[in-house]
Amino acid sequence: MPRLIDTATVIRSKNAGPLTLSLDLMFPTEEAFALAAASPSLTAERLAALYGVSPRDVVVTPYPAAYAIKVALPRPVVAGSPGDRDVYGAQQHAPLLAIDL
Amino acid sequence: MSAVASLLQRRPASLRVLSASGQLGYGIPDKALAQGVERRPDFIGCDMGSVDPGPAYLGSGEMATSPTITRRDLALVLRAARALNVPLMLGSAGTAGAAPHLDATLNMIRSIAKEEGLHFRLASIRADMHVERVASALRAGQLAALGGHLPVTEADLHSCEHLVGQMGCEPFQRALDLEPDVIVAGRACDTAIFAAIPQRLGFDMANVMHMAKIVECTSICCEPGGRDAMLATLGAGAFELESMNPARRATPLSVAAHSLYEQADPVSFTEPDGTLRVDNARYEALDGRRTRVSGATWEPARRRTIKVEGSALVGQRAVLLAATADPRFILALRDLLRDVETTTRALVPGKYDIFPRLYGLDGVVAWPDAGAPPPREVFVLVEVIAPDQGLALAAAKTFKQFLLHQGFPRRLCTGGNLAFPFTPPELAAGPAYRFAVYHVMPVDEHETLFPVHLENV
Numbered sequence: 001m002p003r004l005i006d007t008a009t010v011i012r013s014k015n016a017g018p019l020t021l022s023l024d025l026m027f028p029t030e031e032a033f034a035l036a037a038a039s040p041s042l043t044a045e046r047l048a049a050l051y052g053v054s055p056r057d058v059v060v061t062p063y064p065a066a067y068a069i070k071v072a073l074p075r076p077v078v079a080g081s082p083g084d085r086d087v088y089g090a091q092q093h094a095p096l097l098a099i100d101l
Numbered sequence: 102m103s104a105v106a107s108l109l110q111r112r113p114a115s116l117r118v119l120s121a122s123g124q125l126g127y128g129i130p131d132k133a134l135a136q137g138v139e140r141r142p143d144f145i146g147c148d149m150g151s152v153d154p155g156p157a158y159l160g161s162g163e164m165a166t167s168p169t170i171t172r173r174d175l176a177l178v179l180r181a182a183r184a185l186n187v188p189l190m191l192g193s194a195g196t197a198g199a200a201p202h203l204d205a206t207l208n209m210i211r212s213i214a215k216e217e218g219l220h221f222r223l224a225s226i227r228a229d230m231h232v233e234r235v236a237s238a239l240r241a242g243q244l245a246a247l248g249g250h251l252p253v254t255e256a257d258l259h260s261c262e263h264l265v266g267q268m269g270c271e272p273f274q275r276a277l278d279l280e281p282d283v284i285v286a287g288r289a290c291d292t293a294i295f296a297a298i299p300q301r302l303g304f305d306m307a308n309v310m311h312m313a314k315i316v317e318c319t320s321i322c323c324e325p326g327g328r329d330a331m332l333a334t335l336g337a338g339a340f341e342l343e344s345m346n347p348a349r350r351a352t353p354l355s356v357a358a359h360s361l362y363e364q365a366d367p368v369s370f371t372e373p374d375g376t377l378r379v380d381n382a383r384y385e386a387l388d389g390r391r392t393r394v395s396g397a398t399w400e401p402a403r404r405r406t407i408k409v410e411g412s413a414l415v416g417q418r419a420v421l422l423a424a425t426a427d428p429r430f431i432l433a434l435r436d437l438l439r440d441v442e443t444t445t446r447a448l449v450p451g452k453y454d455i456f457p458r459l460y461g462l463d464g465v466v467a468w469p470d471a472g473a474p475p476p477r478e479v480f481v482l483v484e485v486i487a488p489d490q491g492l493a494l495a496a497a498k499t500f501k502q503f504l505l506h507q508g509f510p511r512r513l514c515t516g517g518n519l520a521f522p523f524t525p526p527e528l529a530a531g532p533a534y535r536f537a538v539y540h541v542m543p544v545d546e547h548e549t550l551f552p553v554h555l556e557n558v
Contacts, residue, residue: 016365018152018536019249024361052469063367065382066358072365074249076467080155081535082415082486083456087155091465 004041004099007032013092016072018079021051021089023071023096033067039101047071050095103222104144104188106280109301113143116299116335119345120316121181122147123291123328125174125191126166133320133329133345138181140332140345145182146294147174148317149206150193152410152536153363160262160412160534162201168209171195175206176213182283183219189283190273190294197410198228198288199263206285214558221282223558226272226551228287230264234550235409235542244540247408248365257537261411264538268407269373272551273297279555287551288410291317292372299335307399310377312340314370315359315394322359323349323390339395341387351392353384373408375401404543407550411538416453418530419493421483421501423519430518431475433509434459437518441503449496453487481519486533497527 004011010026025042027033036042044058051058053073061070077084086092102110119142122129126149137145154165164171182189195202207225214220236255238244244253258264265288273293276284286294295313300306312333315322320329322342329346342351360379361367368380376399383396425431438457445455458464460480483500487493505517544550 014363015153016363017248018156018539019246019251020365022361022363022365026358026361050469052467059365061367063357063361065380065384066354066361066367068358068361068367070361070364070367072248078249078251078536078539079152080157082454082484082533085458085465085467088153094466095469 001100002035004036004101005097007036007101011093011096013089015075015079015089019075021073021075021092023093025069025096027067030067033064036069036101037062041099041101042069047073052076103280104182104186104282105277107186108143108188108298109277112302114337116302116304117142118295118299118312118316118333118335119145120147120295120319120331120333121145121178122174123318123321124151125149125178126164126171128170129174129177130329130346131177134177134181136345137330137332138185141185142187142332144188144190144298145178146190147178148192148291148294150196150198150288154196156412156534156536159197159199159265159410160414161532162199162263164202164205165196172209172213175209176217179210179213179219179283180217183221188298190297191285192289192291192294194285194287197263197265198286199265200227200229200287203227203285203287210283210285211558219558221558222280222555224276224279224281224284224553224555226268226276226284226286226553228265228268228289228551230266230409230550232258232261232264235264235538238542244409244542247539247541251536251539253538253540257413258411260413261537262414262534264409264411266407266409266544266550267373268551269293269405270297270300271374271405271547272553274301275548276553277301279553281555290372304335305338306375307377307397308335308338308340308395310372310399311379311382311394311397314377315342315356318359318362320344320346320349321362322356323351324355325349339393341391341393343391347390350390353386353392356392356394357382357384373402373405375399405545405547406541406543409538409540409542410536412534413537415533415535416486416488417490417493418533419485419490419497419527420530421497421527423481423501423504423521423526424478425481425519426478427514427518428475429511429513430509431479434479437504437507437509441500441507444503445496445500449492449499451487451492453485453492453496455496455500456484458482458484490529490531494527494529501527
C-alpha cells in the first residue's frame, strides 16, 4: 500500500487564524493527487480520529489546480492560549506521516 | 503634487505593484528591493503584521519585531518610495495594528524623516474598536467566531487590553482622498494594502484581489520560496508575477499552490469587501520564472464585515527548564508530575495553572496513541501562570525542587532526577495573554470605526 510520506512532496500544517488548523498535502503529479484524493485514509472521519476532533468539524477540500488537498479543522486550544503546544501550528503535520493511502 | 495625486492623475493602463515585505521588521532583503525599485513600480506596499505570532503583541502593545530592524526596514522603503515619488502603503502597523503599535510606527517614520531630511504627506488610519460597539454586536447576536470555537462574553470583551478591527479597502480609499505620499494603517487586511490603489484606478476587482492575495507574502509564492520583494504587473484582464530575486521562480504550480497558504479554504476567500473565488483561475508560464494569472471571480459583499481581534491578560508566566536522561524516570514521569503538582499546590497556596510539556514524548503533538518507544532524553518544560509573577515563580521553584528529588520505585538516580541547563532554571516570563476575541462583525459606519488623519512630515 503506498504511504502518504512517499507519495506527497509537501505535508505541512499551519494556523489559518488562531482558531483553525490547516493541513496541506501537495503531490508531484496529477496521478499522485488522484490517488490521494480517492484514498479512504484521507476522509473527514479518519482525519478527525487522528486529531481527536469531531468529523463534523473537519473539512477536506481537493484543489486540483495545485495537485493538493486542503484539510481544515478547529484547534483544540486557541493559538497562544495557556496550554497551547504550537503557537503557529507549524508542527501539527506529524500525525499524517504514518498514513497509508 | 503628492505621490498619490500624481499616480491618480497618470492613471497607468498597466500598474506595477512592488511588494517589499510580507512582514516588515525582520530585515527586508536589500538586493531584491533595489531590483524592484529599478523596475520603477507605481507604488510600494508592505504588510507589517499578523496574528501568527500569538496574542502577546496585541495584548502588550509591543511589536514582535526588534525596534532597530523595524526602523531599518521602514527607512529602506521610505527612501525608495520618496526617491521614486510613488505612494508607500503600510498595513497592520507594528505587528498588531492597535494604537500603541500604530503610534510607535508613526514615531519611527517621523524620526527617520527628520534624520534624512524627507518631507511628505503622511496619512494614518486607526483600527481600535470601542468595546461598547463590539458588545452591542454581541448582544444583537452578530458576532461569529471565525473558524474553530471561541465563546465570548461581554466580560471577555471588557477584559481585552486592546481590541482592533481588521479594515478592508474602504478606509484606504478615504486616506487616498487626502492625496498623501505615505499611508500607514493600523490592523488591516493584507490584501487591502495592495488592492486599494488599483481598485481606485478602476482595475477589475477579481484580478486586483487575487493579485493582492498573492503578492502580500512577497516571494513565498515562488519555487524556492523566500522573503524577497515581488513585482506584480496588473493589466486589463490579467496580472503577471515576478520575484525580484532571480533565483526565485514564480511557476504556475507554485503560484496556484500559494492559495493554500494559511487558508482554511483554498478556493474561496472572504474579505471585508466581498468574496474572491479562484477555482477557475488560470496560471500560465510566461517563461521559467514569471507567471500570468487570470480568471478569478469577485462577488462584492452585500453588507461589509470586519474581523475583530482582542487579546486579554491571563496572568504572569514563569517557566522551568529541565531535562532528563534516566530511562526509569522517563517511564514514571507522567505520574511523578501529578504527584509533584499535588505537593506544590499544598505548599504554595493560591490560584495558578501548571502546564508541563514533555519534549520527546508529546510536547509538540497530542498523539492519539501511545506510539513510539521512550526516547533516550526528555526535555521538561513546566509553565506556571498565576495572578502575579511572585506566585508563578514560587510555584515553579517548589515544583522544580520536588521533581528533582521525587523518589519512585526502582530509582537509580538518587542524586537527582533532572539536568538543568543553567541556573536559575526557573525564569520569570512576564505577562501571558490569550486571544479572547477573533470574530466577524457586520459594520456600516466605517468612517467612525477607522478614522483617517493627515499630517505633513
